[in-house]
Amino acid sequence: MLNHRASRIAGLLLGLVLVATAFAASVMLGTTDIAPPIFVQALVQYDPARVAHIIIVTERLPRAVIAALVGASLAIAGALMQTMTRNPLASPGILGINAGAMFFVVVAVSLLPLHTPAEYVWAALLGALVAACLVVMLSRGRQGELSSLRVVLAGVAVTAMFVSFSQGLLIVDQQSFESVLYWLAGSVSGRELSVVVPLLPLFGIALLLCILLVRHANALMLGDDMVKGLGMRAGTIKLLLGLVVILLAGSSVALAGMIGFVGLIVPHMARGLFGVDHRWLLPACALLGASLLLLADVASRFLMPPQDVPVGVMTALIGTPFFIYLARRKQT
Amino acid sequence: MTHSASLPQQGNDTAAGHTTRPVRLSALLALVLLASIGLSLSLGSFPTSFDQVVHALATPQNSDITFIVWELRLPRILLALLVGAALAVAGAILQGIVRNPLASPDVIGITSGAAMAAVTFLALFGTGLSIHWLPAAALLGALLSAVLVFSLAWKRGITPSRMVLVGIGLSAAMGAVTTLLIVISDDAAAMVAYVWLTGSLYAAQWQDVFGMLPWLLVAVPLCLTLARHMDAMALGDSVAQGLGVNVLQSRLVLMACSVALAGAAVAFAGGLSFVGLIAPHIAARLVGRGFARLVPVTALVGALIVLYADLLGRVAFLPKDLPAGIFVSGVGAPFFVYLLHRNRHSPYQTARQN
Numbered sequence: 001m002l003n004h005r006a007s008r009i010a011g012l013l014l015g016l017v018l019v020a021t022a023f024a025a026s027v028m029l030g031t032t033d034i035a036p037p038i039f040v041q042a043l044v045q046y047d048p049a050r051v052a053h054i055i056i057v058t059e060r061l062p063r064a065v066i067a068a069l070v071g072a073s074l075a076i077a078g079a080l081m082q083t084m085t086r087n088p089l090a091s092p093g094i095l096g097i098n099a100g101a102m103f104f105v106v107v108a109v110s111l112l113p114l115h116t117p118a119e120y121v122w123a124a125l126l127g128a129l130v131a132a133c134l135v136v137m138l139s140r141g142r143q144g145e146l147s148s149l150r151v152v153l154a155g156v157a158v159t160a161m162f163v164s165f166s167q168g169l170l171i172v173d174q175q176s177f178e179s180v181l182y183w184l185a186g187s188v189s190g191r192e193l194s195v196v197v198p199l200l201p202l203f204g205i206a207l208l209l210c211i212l213l214v215r216h217a218n219a220l221m222l223g224d225d226m227v228k229g230l231g232m233r234a235g236t237i238k239l240l241l242g243l244v245v246i247l248l249a250g251s252s253v254a255l256a257g258m259i260g261f262v263g264l265i266v267p268h269m270a271r272g273l274f275g276v277d278h279r280w281l282l283p284a285c286a287l288l289g290a291s292l293l294l295l296a297d298v299a300s301r302f303l304m305p306p307q308d309v310p311v312g313v314m315t316a317l318i319g320t321p322f323f324i325y326l327a328r329r330k331q332t
Numbered sequence: 333m334t335h336s337a338s339l340p341q342q343g344n345d346t347a348a349g350h351t352t353r354p355v356r357l358s359a360l361l362a363l364v365l366l367a368s369i370g371l372s373l374s375l376g377s378f379p380t381s382f383d384q385v386v387h388a389l390a391t392p393q394n395s396d397i398t399f400i401v402w403e404l405r406l407p408r409i410l411l412a413l414l415v416g417a418a419l420a421v422a423g424a425i426l427q428g429i430v431r432n433p434l435a436s437p438d439v440i441g442i443t444s445g446a447a448m449a450a451v452t453f454l455a456l457f458g459t460g461l462s463i464h465w466l467p468a469a470a471l472l473g474a475l476l477s478a479v480l481v482f483s484l485a486w487k488r489g490i491t492p493s494r495m496v497l498v499g500i501g502l503s504a505a506m507g508a509v510t511t512l513l514i515v516i517s518d519d520a521a522a523m524v525a526y527v528w529l530t531g532s533l534y535a536a537q538w539q540d541v542f543g544m545l546p547w548l549l550v551a552v553p554l555c556l557t558l559a560r561h562m563d564a565m566a567l568g569d570s571v572a573q574g575l576g577v578n579v580l581q582s583r584l585v586l587m588a589c590s591v592a593l594a595g596a597a598v599a600f601a602g603g604l605s606f607v608g609l610i611a612p613h614i615a616a617r618l619v620g621r622g623f624a625r626l627v628p629v630t631a632l633v634g635a636l637i638v639l640y641a642d643l644l645g646r647v648a649f650l651p652k653d654l655p656a657g658i659f660v661s662g663v664g665a666p667f668f669v670y671l672l673h674r675n676r677h678s679p680y681q682t683a684r685q686n
Contacts, residue, residue, distance in 0.1 A: 062547060108445070137673060138669065138672045149496065149497070150434075152496075152497065153434040153439070154434070154494065154672065156434075156439055156500055157434060157439070157668060157669070157672065160439070160605055160665070161372070161668070161669065164530070164605050164606070164658075164662075165662070165665065167526065167530045167657070168658035168661065168662060170526070170653075171654065171655060171658065172652075172654065173528055174523065176524070181515060181522065181526075182515055185511040185515055207673070260508075261504070280457055304516070307516050309512060309515075309516075310511065313509070313511055313512045315507060316508030317508055317509075318502055320505035320508075322499035323497075323500075323504070324484055324498050324501045324502070327494060327497035327498050327500075328484070328485070328487055328494065328561075
């Protein structure tokens with residue numbers, strides 16, 4: 001664990017280097033490898049006649065940007081959820097937030113004329129909100145505290161519900177099935193950069209709220225009374241942090257579908273390295289989350305070539321052993 | 333009725349104070365079931381009247397109606413009943429073992445293990461091997477996943493909550509593999525696998541019915557012989573041990589029953605979710621949590637749920653024949669959420685630790 005301020009700054013800088021390396025790997029490696037000079041050239045003077053340039057600008061670059069953005073968002077959302085519920089197993093995937101967002105997107109795509117992420121991101125946000133409310137409502141115990149196993153089970157039940165609704169809808173409406181299937185599994189490929197731009201304000205709002213609330217999140221970890229000392233009610237803080245989670249998870253699902261386990265694993269890694277102080281934890285989560293998803297995406301291209309494996313499958317396979325480790329370690 | 337979700341030992345006393353009630357209730361449910369079978373037999377894409385159906389049943393002739401009733405509708409209905417009963421009992425057993433009403437074969441990873449095996453089978457041998465091997469593959473998957481859950485949850489013994497958490501994690505991984513297999517197979521095969529995952533009784537045959545029946549005939553009586561152990565374990569492991577129950581052994585046998593029932597059901601009808609979750613709840617509301625009286629009622633309720641879901645899928649959206657799973661989860665999921673919300677303050681809801 002990095003205890004001193006200087007070593008933590010060095011750690012974050014290293015994280016930045018890791019993200020940059022993973023980003024470069026994501027752009028350059030694949031069925032056609034691309035040399036660094038060509039990458040730079042494609043950015044500086046784009047030549048639509050060259051195949052390598054087209055691959056970089058229309059496929060690799062958006063893919064890397066989305067992977068980094070979604071990875072960072074899911075990791076931060078997971079960290080905040082773990083703080084709020086005081087449950088090490090909390091994350092947008094496990095607690096059903098992703099599934100809720102996904103179901104609403106499936107409804108938007110198959111029943112309403114909404115087809116780009118910028119159009120159906122609102123459906124995703126609404127779905128994330130509904131799922132979050134359901135899980136909180138279902139998992140509150142007698143004194144209003146969130147019991148650990150209950151939260152997880154309620155999340156799994158809510159996930160099962162939304163997934164089976166989506167399945168039903170897709171079977172009835174088979175046209176959408178083929179277009180949505182790959183995305184359902186969680187994928188960062190096949191999107192253009194122009195699709196990401198309209199969603200940036202949402203990520204921006206979430207980031208701003210994170211910065212404003214970072215001290216309150218620290219206080220919340222110590223207990224609801226500590227938040228009062230900062231002059232705000234614990235309920236208000238939880239609502240605002242919940243809003244951040246919904247913004248981050250909902251927008252991520254709109255961009256990349258259901259990608260699980262990033263929000264679960266990364267906060268634990270970040271906490272192990274940087275401690276529990278959110279001023280360090282959240283940036284560390286962002287960097288590590290972005291790196292993890294970028295690397296998982298690179299790996300997914302080589303698992304069974306020439307077929308692209310959905311990156312959501314990769315993260316689930318990486319994440320499960322970790323989840324089981326956590327479940328075993330917990331005194332349950 | 334109102335105490336259905338309270339502590340099991342209270343449930344025994346208050347919810348069904350006299351023993352005639354479960355018997356009468358079971359008889360009533362069985363009557364409803366018979367009537368439903370009659371209704372389901374006479375409805376379908378080919379119009380048949382009840383008289384014609386009875387006639388065809390009583391004196392089979394070489395006619396269209398006889399064929400429809402005997403070869404198409406009856407096996408499908410019977411399979412729906414058996415599968416519903418099996419899933420419901422599997423859920424009741426699991427909820428009892430884990431002492432948490434949120435557990436079910438789908439939550440703990442048994443269904444997803446069977447589903448993964450079945451989809452692997454479809455993806456690898458979709459055209460080569462006979463489809464009759466599919467149930468065997470699914471059963472094997474269910475068994476393997478149960479063994480995996482058990483061994484990964486083992487840490488100087490098994491605690492119910494650790495088993496649930498490990499099951500949740502494993503089912504996520506197996507679900508990911510299933511998705512991967514669907515994504516990499518071609519579109520037609522993917523749709524077949526997807527419909528199968530949702531749970532469908534389409535094209536059920538007599539051999540499916542006879543393949544399903546033995547599992548119920550073995551597992552249900554076996555788990556009923558352990559009913560006393562189950563009720564004792566509901567009070568906590570130490571209490572059960574004090575009462576002379578070999579907790580680990582009983583838990584293993586009961587778990588094996590649950591796996592066999594859920595695995596067989598998934599093998600013959602795909603991933604019908606929520607039956608194992610809600611049928612025991614409804615049954616517990618009617619007769620309380622005492623295991624011996626819970627099981628028959630649970631089985632009847634589960635059978636009714638799947639029967640009506642399949643009937644809806646067959647006749648409500650003609651000419652489409654929709655998978656029963658859509659309706660089971662369409663009704664089951666909101667009902668389950670309602671149940672959870674309603675019972676959120678009851679002590680039985682929080683899994684007690686050892």
